[in-house]
Amino acid sequence: MTMDYDDRYFHGKPQNSFHKAMNIPDVVVFPRSQEEVSKIVKSCNEHKVPIVPYGGATSIEGHTLSPNGGICIDMTQMKNIKSLNLEDMDVVVEPGIGWMELNEHLEPYGLFFPLDPGPGATIGGMCATRCSGSLAVRYGTMRDNVINLKVVLANGDIVKTGSRARKSAAGYDLTRLMIGSEGTLGVITEVTLRLQKIPQYSVVAMCNFPTIKDAADVAIATMMSGIQVSRVELMDEVQVRAINLANGKNLPEVPTLMFEFIGTEAYAREQTLIVQKIASEHNGSDFVFAEDSEAKKELWKIRKEALWACFAMKPNFEAMITDVCVPLSRLAELISTSKQELDSSSLVCTVIAHAGDGNFHTVILFEPDQEEQRKEGERLNHFMVHTALAMEAGTCTGEHGVGTGKMKVLLLNLLRLLALLTH
Incomplete structure (x- = not known):
C-alpha cells in the first residue's frame, strides 16, 4: 500500500489517454492474492469507498482515472501462470500478467495467445475492456478466447464463472457478462484462456491504392472471398507519411493495405495470389509480399509502431x-x-x-x-x-x-x- 503523492498521481493520470484527470486516488494498494483483493473490496464496500482496478494502464478512454478518489487496486503483482494444460490447449493465469510476457512463456511449447492489443496490456485489463487487436479477424475478441474467470464481486465474495470445459449450456453465461464490464461488476483475479498453435507458415503482403475507398473495398472483397486471412490492416497516406518520417522509409505515401496469411506453405501462398488478383481489380499496385522471418517482422513493425510514428510529425x-x-x-x-x-x-x-x-x-x-x-x-x-x-x-x-x-x-x-x- 502507498499514500505517496507521486505514486498516487502516476496511478491517477492518463498514461495513454487524452482525457484529463480530475482527481487522483487517495490510496494505491498492491494485492498479491485473490484473498487480499477480497479483503480490500469487502472493506471498501463496508465504508462506501470507490474502487478502480488498475492493470497495464494502456487503455485509451480513461478507464483507470479516479474521478472520485478512493482506492486504486494495482493488480500488477498478481502475474503468475498457475497452470498450463498442453493437451487441452489452455492456460490459467493471474490478471497482472502481460499478453506479450505470456506468449514468451508459451512459445517453446508451440502455442500462443492470439490477441494483440497495446504492447503493455495485461490479461485482466484485456478481459475488462473486451479487447481484440489485429488478429481478431481470425481468432475473435477476448470474449471468444476466455474460458472461465474468478472474480471478486462488489461485496467481497469470490465467484467462479464456469469450468475449464470448452463449452457449456448449463445456466447463465457469466463469463461473457464479466468480459467487457470494465470493473463495474467485479475485480478479475484469475483467467483461463484458450490457446492456439503457432501457425506453421505465414506470408505478409502490402499493396497501395489511389484512394482509401479502393483500399477498403479490397478489404471487404477479401473477407467475402472466404479466404481465412489472419490480419487486414489499412493505413491512409498521412499515416504512411508519418511512418516515413519516423523510420527513414521511402514508402509511397498513398492508402495502403497490409495482409497476413497463415497455414501450410502452399495454402498461404495460394491465398496471397488470390488477394493480389482482387487488389488488381480495385486499382491496387505495388503488391509486395514477404516470407522471410526478418522481412515479415519489419513489415509488421511499421504497423505496430504507427501511433509512435505520428509523434514524429x-x-x-x-x-x-x-x-x-x-x-x-x-x-x-x-x-x-x-x-x-x-x-x-x-x-x-x-x-x-x-x-x-x-x-x-x-x-x-x-x-x-x-x-x-x-x-x-x-x-x-x-x-x-x-x-x-x-x-x-x-x-x-x-x-x-x-x-x-x-x-x-x-x-x-x-x-x-x-x-x-x-x-
Whole structure:
C-alpha cells in the first residue's frame, strides 16, 4: 500500500489517454492474492469507498482515472501462470500478467495467445475492456478466447464463472457478462484462456491504392472471398507519411493495405495470389509480399509502431484516438465519409483500421495547451461516432471500451439500438 503523492498521481493520470484527470486516488494498494483483493473490496464496500482496478494502464478512454478518489487496486503483482494444460490447449493465469510476457512463456511449447492489443496490456485489463487487436479477424475478441474467470464481486465474495470445459449450456453465461464490464461488476483475479498453435507458415503482403475507398473495398472483397486471412490492416497516406518520417522509409505515401496469411506453405501462398488478383481489380499496385522471418517482422513493425510514428510529425502534441466499428459492408462508406471531414480539418489526422472486421481508428494530433485544437479534435471524434451510429448496427467503440471518455455516447449508442429494435 502507498499514500505517496507521486505514486498516487502516476496511478491517477492518463498514461495513454487524452482525457484529463480530475482527481487522483487517495490510496494505491498492491494485492498479491485473490484473498487480499477480497479483503480490500469487502472493506471498501463496508465504508462506501470507490474502487478502480488498475492493470497495464494502456487503455485509451480513461478507464483507470479516479474521478472520485478512493482506492486504486494495482493488480500488477498478481502475474503468475498457475497452470498450463498442453493437451487441452489452455492456460490459467493471474490478471497482472502481460499478453506479450505470456506468449514468451508459451512459445517453446508451440502455442500462443492470439490477441494483440497495446504492447503493455495485461490479461485482466484485456478481459475488462473486451479487447481484440489485429488478429481478431481470425481468432475473435477476448470474449471468444476466455474460458472461465474468478472474480471478486462488489461485496467481497469470490465467484467462479464456469469450468475449464470448452463449452457449456448449463445456466447463465457469466463469463461473457464479466468480459467487457470494465470493473463495474467485479475485480478479475484469475483467467483461463484458450490457446492456439503457432501457425506453421505465414506470408505478409502490402499493396497501395489511389484512394482509401479502393483500399477498403479490397478489404471487404477479401473477407467475402472466404479466404481465412489472419490480419487486414489499412493505413491512409498521412499515416504512411508519418511512418516515413519516423523510420527513414521511402514508402509511397498513398492508402495502403497490409495482409497476413497463415497455414501450410502452399495454402498461404495460394491465398496471397488470390488477394493480389482482387487488389488488381480495385486499382491496387505495388503488391509486395514477404516470407522471410526478418522481412515479415519489419513489415509488421511499421504497423505496430504507427501511433509512435505520428509523434514524429508533431513531437510535442497529444493524440486523440477514435474507435468506431460498423458491419463490414459499411466500412468503405464510413471511412470515405470520415476522411472528407478529417482532410478538411486544420488538425493533422491519420487513419488506421482493422479493416477485416470493420473497426476504424483515427489518430488526431493536437497541442495539449490549445483548447480550440482539443475542441476541434472532440468535434471530429463525435462526428465519426455519430456517423457510425447512423449506420445500421454501428457502435461507438469496437475494442477500446467506454471508460470515462465514452459514457455519454454509450447512452446514445444504446438508444440507437433500442430504436432499431422497436422498428
